[in-house]
Amino acid sequence: MDAIDEAIVQCVLRDARSTYAEIGRAAGLSAPAAKRRLDRLVADGTVRGFTALVDTQALGWRTEAFAEVYCKGNPTPAELRRDLEAVPEVVEAYTVSGAADAIVHLMALDIPHLERAIQRVREARVIERTESVIVLSGLINRPRV
Amino acid sequence: MDAIDEAIVQCVLRDARSTYAEIGRAAGLSAPAAKRRLDRLVADGTVRGFTALVDTQALGWRTEAFAEVYCKGNPTPAELRRDLEAVPEVVEAYTVSGAADAIVHLMALDIPHLERAIQRVREARVIERTESVIVLSGLINRPRV
DNA sequence: CTTGAAACGTCGCCGCG
DNA sequence: CGCGGCGACGTTTCAAG
Numbered sequence: 001m002d003a004i005d006e007a008i009v010q011c012v013l014r015d016a017r018s019t020y021a022e023i024g025r026a027a028g029l030s031a032p033a034a035k036r037r038l039d040r041l042v043a044d045g046t047v048r049g050f051t052a053l054v055d056t057q058a059l060g061w062r063t064e065a066f067a068e069v070y071c072k073g074n075p076t077p078a079e080l081r082r083d084l085e086a087v088p089e090v091v092e093a094y095t096v097s098g099a100a101d102a103i104v105h106l107m108a109l110d111i112p113h114l115e116r117a118i119q120r121v122r123e124a125r126v127i128e129r130t131e132s133v134i135v136l137s138g139l140i141n142r143p144r145v
Numbered sequence: 146m147d148a149i150d151e152a153i154v155q156c157v158l159r160d161a162r163s164t165y166a167e168i169g170r171a172a173g174l175s176a177p178a179a180k181r182r183l184d185r186l187v188a189d190g191t192v193r194g195f196t197a198l199v200d201t202q203a204l205g206w207r208t209e210a211f212a213e214v215y216c217k218g219n220p221t222p223a224e225l226r227r228d229l230e231a232v233p234e235v236v237e238a239y240t241v242s243g244a245a246d247a248i249v250h251l252m253a254l255d256i257p258h259l260e261r262a263i264q265r266v267r268e269a270r271v272i273e274r275t276e277s278v279i280v281l282s283g284l285i286n287r288p289r290v
Numbered sequence: 291c292t293t294g295a296a297a298c299g300t301c302g303c304c305g306c307g
Numbered sequence: 308c309g310c311g312g313c314g315a316c317g318t319t320t321c322a323a324g
Contacts, residue, residue: 001203001204006204009197009199009204012196012197013196013197013199014196015194015195015196016161016162016195016196016197017161017162017195019299019318019319019320020319020320020321021318021319021320030291030292031319031320031321032291032292032320032321032322033291035320035321045200045203046199046200046203046204047197047198047199047200048197048198048199048200049160049197049198050160050161050162050195050196050197050198051157051158051159051160051161051195051196051198051288052154052157052158052161052192052193052194052195052288053192053193053194053195053196054154054158054191054192054193054289054290055190055191055192055193056289056290058146058190058191059146059151059154059191059290061289061290064239066239066241066248077281077282077284080284081284081285084284084285085285090285090287091285091286091287091289092285092286092287093283093284093285094209094211094280094281094282094283094284095280095281095282095284096211096278096279096280096281097278097279097281098278098279100278102284103211103278104285107289107290133241133242133243133245133248134241134242134243135239135240135241136222136239136240136241136242137222137239137240138238138239139222139225139226139229139238139239139240139247140226140229140230140235140236140237140238140249141236141237142235142236142237143196143197144199144201144206144236144252145199145201145204145206145252164297164298164299165298165299165300166297166298166299174311174312175311175312175313176298176299176300177299177300177301177311177312177313178310178311178312180299180300181310181311182310
């Protein structure tokens with residue numbers, strides 16, 4: 001992982017559909033060399049994959065929320081992940097410091113759909129209760145990093 | 146926007162580097178037809194772009210946090226966005242219902258870096274105070290949708 | 291890094307509803 | 308007239324040298 005790899009990562013971060021020639025130009029490499037580097041980055045997990053950025057509003061995903069979750073007992077992060085993964089509306093989840101045990105980000109089609117999703121989260125065996133706030137508007141959503 | 150477009154979106158969501166032949170196969174179309182559809186989805190903003198999913202831990206981004214921000218006065222979402230965009234460590238930001246005005250997701254290299262980033266957020270003219278929690282571990286991070 | 295063959299992207303043209 | 312298939316040409320990919 002050096003400056004060349006960083007240039008490659010930044011190039012595919014900006015446009016995942018770049019050709020290897022473009023990636024190579026950004027990194028000062030030939031196309032085959034760029035491909036070998038990128039293949040290696042994918043193989044060792046530094047690059048986890050390639051996706052599209054979709055305007056979720058445009059196909060109906062109009063309602064989102066953040067929920068603080070409080071657990072019962074002290075489940076491991078792995079147990080919590082297992083239970084939260086079962087709810088497809090959960091797009092992000094993190095264990096956190098502070099009063100709550102985790103923060104989960106939910107996306108749904110509308111309010112009834114969101115309510116059902118939160119309901120399913122609360123049904124998880126390791127979860128005691130949740131405290132939710134509705135997202136009013138998305139301000140920023142930058143690709144990481 | 147029909148079932149064919151949805152199939153295309155899902156295909157590039159799973160792998161943004163899919164060939165047009167693969168996208169076409171997923172949607173029951175020829176490669177040129179798939180390209181025309183995808184080009185149209187990009188042109189009208191339904192697909193905002195294509196990125197890589199990077200393992201942020203792997204290149205040093207080891208510290209993240211969520212901050213609830215409380216504003217002074219009542220800034221518009223646009224003003225809030227402008228001020229938060231000035232801080233590159235802010236990867237997500239949303240206005241929300243509830244006591245806080247917004248939730249912002251920050252990523253930093255380490256604790257001192259995070260502290261400086263939060264400092265910069267608090268310096269924004271429209272922001273009164275913030276309340277932060279540190280992320281202990283990332284459980285889920287699904288591509289949307 | 292360069293090469294060459296196979297695969298892919300891209301464009302124009304035609305046919306269909 | 309929008310939309311999809313087909314064919315052709317230049318470009319890119321990719322494995323071998």
